[in-house]
Amino acid sequence: MEETRTWTVALADGTLIENLTLGGNNFQSETEITADIFDGNLSEVHISASDGDMTGCAYSDTLHNAELVQITPPEDNPDGKWWFILRELSEDELFKMRVRAQLDYLAMNSDIDLEDM
Known part of the structure; x- marks a missing residue:
């Protein structure tokens, strides 16, 4: 009997989500998955296969600046x-997020409502 390949996702804080199967780009889990597991833990994500073979995986073995879709x-x-x-955020998305955060900070400190501009 052929053993089913499983996947492990290791989050930035060391949390392991194990015994996952993969269908396309969907990780599938028998155990409950909640958004709070991922909160603040997606700066670096490592993905590995139980047999070490990443062939057929929709993901690279390491994601940087990922987000939960x-x-x-x-x-x-x-x-x-x-x-x-x-999914991994693009450099363009990261740049836009940084600029938005900087604008929000400046607006807050200048008592300006960016929505009025």
Whole structure:
């Protein structure tokens, strides 16, 4: 009998999400997956396969500055598992986020409402 390849996702704080299967870019888990697991833990994410073979994986073995795209609960999935998707933010997205944060900071310290501009 062939052993099913499983995946492990290691978050930045060392949290391991183990025994995952993969369907396209959806990680699938028998155990509950909640957004708080990922909060502040996506600056560096390591993904590994149980057999060491990353062939067929929609992800590289390391994601930098990732974000949680979605979590789908078991009742919404045909296999009755929790599904989640991650993605790596582009340099352009990171730049825009930094600029927005800087503008927000300046506006706050200058008592300016950016929505009025």
